[in-house]
Amino acid sequence: MARGRKVNSNGEKSKQLLREKAIELFSTNGYYQTKISDIVKAAQVTQPTFYLYFESKDSLFNDLHQQFQQDLFNILDEQFDQQDIQFLKVVENLLQYFIANPMLTKIGLYQSEESYLVKDKLVKKFEEILEGQARNYPNQQHNDIQVVSQSLLGSILRLTNAFLLTNQKSAKELAEDLFSIYFKKEPALVTS
Incomplete structure (x- = not known):
């Protein structure tokens, strides 16, 4: 049977x-x-x-991690195809995915042994977007894009865990907070 x-x-x-x-x-x-x-x-x-x-618990866990990775990069690739999309919107949509999939996000970003690969890919994607849109962020032009991308990802990871997954902030609020920190327009110089 x-x-x-x-x-x-x-x-x-x-x-x-x-x-x-x-x-x-x-x-x-x-x-x-x-x-x-x-x-x-x-x-x-x-x-x-x-x-x-x-095949095993491990294969199921890896399958879930792969799903998280695929979903994440589909979001980023989809948006990156749109030349005029603002980086703020990219980050907001990324955070919206995290909030819509909080348990899968915990697995993909924090628990999986391969989460470092996702983080490395996110940093690379941030670098691509920031390089392509450097004109939109003049206050970052004197900074190393790798440092900015790594810092931004670190902030996203920490703040996602602290505020987003605990429902203390919405994706939009958190994205706006991050942008005010990283991409705030420099005040115009006043000459007298």
């Missing part, structure tokens, strides 16, 4: 349910404290059903 999913059951629904429950458990308990048995219990499926879709 075949093990796993029942005949005529909805496989995609089971897989999606496993992913959703895994996101909840990983983001709440962490990778090491979450067991496959916890995930299948929360999803109300059998362990053989789990193994129909995922």
